[in-house]
Amino acid sequence: MKRAFIMALLCFAVFAPAVQAQMVQTVDHFPSQYVDARRVDIWLPKEYEADKNQRFPVLYMQDGQNVLNDDTARDYISWNAGNTAMDLAAQKKIKPVIIVAVWSTEDRYLEYLPEKALEYLTDNELKEAMEVAKATGSSKQKFMGNDYLKFLVGELKVYVDKTYRTLSDAQNTAISGSSMGGLISMYAAFEYPEVFGSAACLSTHWPVLFDENNTNPFDAVSKYMELHMPPAQNHRFYFDQGTKGLDAISLPYQKQIDELMTGSGYHKDVNCVSKVFEGAEDTEKAWRQRFDEVLLFLFEK
Template sequence: IWLYLPPDYATSQRRYPVLYLHDGQNIFDEATAYAGEWAVDETLNQLSATTEGAAGCVVVAIDNGGERRLDEYSPWVNNRLKKGGEGRQYVEFLVETLKPYIDQHYRTRPDAAHTAIMGSSMGGLISLYAGVKYPQVFGRVGVFSPAFWFAKDSVLRLVQHQRPAPVASKFYFLAGPAEGPTMVPNMAEVRDALLKRGVNESRILFRTPADGQHAEWFWRREFGPAYQWLFKE
């Protein structure tokens, strides 16, 4: 588990929002990354230096389990791939063990409005799951290039039936049309299901940049705008 603290953490008494990110290997460091890093630390340092009122945040990045990644990042089993099914336990670990530890040991703003969860591909799927299943914990949800194909019917059922509906939350959806024929349509279906549940359209941002690809450079480029929108009051 990787931890990033804002540049002024040691010199201020402030409390900070927290962002939970999956695939921790790819977030900060080229050396541990699978296919390029997200450069989250550089982006946040830059934003805190230049933007009035972008008050910085604590980032908690959780490594994936390597070959177990598909199992960890879906609560549902994909029968064709014989993968998935451990996502429920993974998110329970975040909610019941990791978040309480972080809130106890660091100056955080622990409420849902100041707690975000974000990831790409399978990490996008598990972020959406966490945000819909635990809206009282994760009130800001970043869904990049989500692998909804892995368990699409189950994802839609969750959004349609989970109570309470996440009406106070914000959702940031991002994918490129070049990521395959089902990527953007699947993402649109999930967005529409959230709208039907009563999430206001002002609380959903749905972006499909024409050059977007299923790649770390794309997610790195888009991280800053997504972070700023999610935590904007």
């Protein structure tokens, strides 16, 4: 199973006819003092040009190459996020939203690990994490979750808010990702609760180190979450899992996270939703099929 997951990670960085290409603005090499430069795609709803006075909520999404465009996505199947958002807005089901698709790099695994949770891992587990990072193409020798969040919050969000007509407050700023991207999206909302008012974490890979027999990495993440829980009165979380493949391994851990959230003051199906999709796996095709659920939770009118 570990080998299967590593191979899946390697496939994430593969490169959609461009969906509504005229609505996407791209920064090919967004510079950062914290992490390597990477491509960022900013999808603008049609309402952006129609009403020059309107401001829009923003959704930041991990693994941006898989978000908007089939041509750049793993297995050439993207989340189709732009078209889904456009359709739901046209039906008046959600507010029109700006989508910021942040591409991942060869350092994906190191950047997406919740760094403060690693304090509770053993030396051998930290070594194993570095081995996974190396196997997935990274040459870095340090964990980068905190630096990645500094890039998102201190550089990218600043640029987006200055360049586009955004609603920049936490209530209108959400973050989302899948698998390891679900971990870092949770971490972003926990570390910067004043920035991200909501997060959607799909097929979150709670085992972290991909060893079904070692629960300590999950316990480390769970302990971090318990100690750093954002206030329930002004934060919202969406979680989901499938029941096949890697999702089958994560599903029992998700149930424990659900209990942790409700035990910390969150209300089931109100400001903390957790769904199970029978037969779904850890793939873009599966996430594409349920992305409307994510948007409805985050931006429903």
